[in-house]
Amino acid sequence: MDDASWVRVCRDDDLAEGEPRVLKAGDQDVYLVRLDGVVRAVGTECPHYHEPLIKGVLFGHEVVCPAHFARLDARDGRMVSPPALDDLPRYPVKIENGEVWVGPVEKPRFPKPVGDDPHTFLIVGGGAAGEAAAETLRREGFAGRIVMVTAEDERPYDRPNLSKDLLTGKAKPEWMPLRGPKFHANQKIELITGRRVTAVDPAAKTVTLSTGERLAFDRALIATGGVPKKLSIPGADAPGCLLLRSFADGRALLEAASASKSVVLVGAGFIGMELAGALRELGLRVQVVSPGRLPLSRVLGDRIASLVLSRHEANGVEFHLGAAPVRITGTPGDMQVELSDGATVAGGFVVFGLGIDAAVDCLAGTGLAGPDGIPVDASMRTKHPDIFAAGDIAIAPDIAGEAVRVEHWAVALRQGRHAARAMLGSSAPYGEVHFFWTRQAGLPLKYVGAARSWDEIVYRGDVETAEFLAGFYQGGVLKAAATVGRRIELAAVERLMRVGRTPSRAELADEGFDLVAAAKAAASCKSD
Known part of the structure; x- marks a missing residue:
């Protein structure tokens, strides 16, 4: 490799073990970190939605993207866990006279099949x-x-x-x-x-x-x-009643939204509530109908659900809770949804968001x-x-x-x-913690684990100001956790769950207990 293509980026003693930095290598930024005494250099952005990885957290050899918790190996850029689908670019590194030099980028290549296999x-x-x-x-x-x-x-x-x-x-x-x-x-x-x-x-x-x-x-x-689940009520299959599951559904919804000034959303689950925010952003009048007391309470509990409700209401979304649709009439552009409490809600079109x-x-x-x-x-x-x-x-x-x-x-x-x-023959057990993300009226909510039920929700931070970490416990065991505004702590909780060292109720509630440090310590005790 031509020595002229190498760029000095820092002194060797500028890089502490396990403490990443983003530095310039010519006209490119590189993510540098010393791991097990060896300096590594990879790309700076998650391949998923291009979130800067320096805003994430490093556990052992894995850097966790703060946006959607993709995991990438900082030693060689390898994608370890989605939602990223690609590896990171990587850079050769050499140390000369106490200085760190970075060579030309090695872009990730997707391997092509080699050889013959009859299967x-x-x-x-x-x-x-x-x-x-x-x-x-x-x-x-x-x-x-x-x-x-x-x-x-x-x-x-x-x-x-x-x-x-x-x-x-x-x-x-x-x-x-x-x-x-x-x-x-x-x-x-x-x-x-x-x-x-x-x-x-x-x-x-x-x-x-x-x-x-x-x-x-x-x-x-x-x-x-x-x-998608459908309602078995008169008019539910009429023109002007839409679902959202496929790309074709998305196009139909876009067309309906561009031709209407209002919509009735039936269902207050995650997809329905995301739609409420997106359609309000387009300027439509949005009315949500649901038999439940609060949106998303079955998954997040009443306190977080109340925050979600208040943010959507502040954004102009109107709610008709505690009532179910019983009949739909009208034509596209002028639809009426009759409710079980005797009220009628009108909109240009109707979207069902009832799960799958x-x-x-x-x-x-x-x-x-x-x-x-x-x-x-x-x-x-x-x-x-x-x-x-x-x-x-x-x-x-x-x-x-x-x-x-x-x-x-x-x-x-x-x-x-x-x-x-x-x-292909692997017998390794599935070792991932479940994860999802959603955006609710500007709230970037993330969730790890799976809590079908719980007997206690423990909070760190303040739900009402949308800066919190919540742990869902059943019998004293952490089943799931959710956050708005504390994504690195949630990444730490996910890591602790994955290695079998979940925080206790007292640890999660205690602001003085360093979840990230605990996760880093657990990472150092478990091979990546």
């Missing part, structure tokens, strides 16, 4: 879990045939943005695909769009498509995701799925040894061993990666 791995579904699985199979060296079948006409895309930046125009439709138009062909991933798998024959190891075609497989991953059901119709009669999803073991394997499931449909053991079905993007990505490795 066919089939992925049913083109969402987060399916895309992550296909990419991981190639990353792990699988050279066989990969076929991905999706009912949508799109290549895999960033689904969370359907209820966020796509609506407000901050994300353009052409930005939505996760990969470029040539990616799958370059990786020899056969992407079949616009065709639905209608039946799976586990004994024959074949699937039937909506066109009547049959595909054979050696191993298969079922990652069909969910279908597991999309398991294709498994009818196989014995692999129940009405609530597909039970799998810690390797994401179903009852059939060559059929796996991941994402919104999988009822999988969490890090505590409790079987749960989780409907979140980052979880689906991580499960897809894990399933792919299991399809």
